[in-house]
């Protein structure tokens with residue numbers, strides 16, 4: 001089929017296979033993940049989502065086609081609404097929590113794209129968040145089978161949702177269209193942004209497993 005997205009999806013095959021092998025992700029699938037690691041993850045994710053929503057809002061501001069502005073702005077809004085509901089259900093408050101080194105790095109990276117990168121890089125950098133979660137979510141759903149009584153059933157069903165798959169398709173379509181109308185050096189920077197953000201997705205789960213902290217406190 002070709003296209004930017006298929007190409008970068010193939011280019012990140014190794015990273016994505018490594019995500020499936022992470023103890024955190026395996027534990028989510030079979031429900032054996034310890035609650036304290038999941039709670040750490042949820043707090044860090046709430047902090048991440050706050051920054052990610054801002055990156056999406058900036059992507060919307062950079063877009064110049066009505067449909068694309070609307071998509072990123074709607075996603076920024078959904079990100080805050082849907083995710084805060086999930087987080088409230090699971091952890092209550094994140095007050096006083098500080099972003100981990102990895103969470104800080106991931107959001108800072110997206111913000112650096114927002115600050116100094118072009119629209120294409122930003123669109124490519126925010127895409128793995130949708131796509132990797134949809135991919136992992138649907139596979140976890142298959143593995144977990146019946147979610148009734150599954151300790152992380154809510155989490156899994158959020159990301160295995162059809163509406164979420166639709167947003168991912170739209171984000172891919174927009175990113176492919178941007179690549180299509182961009183020159184090769186821009187497309188190369190878009191590839192790099194997609195690969196980096198995918199690696200950050202790996203690191204984010206890995207950090208949750210380790211309950212990563214700042215070496216001298218936060």
Ligand SMILES: Cc1ncc(C[n+]2csc(CCO)c2C)c(N)n1
Pocket residue numbers: 045048049052075076078079082083128129130131133201204
């Ligand atoms: C580290 C991390 N990466 C991706 C997601 C998934 N996610 C969060 S917002 C959004 C799109 C707009 O709703 C998606 C796909 C997450 N929760 N945490």
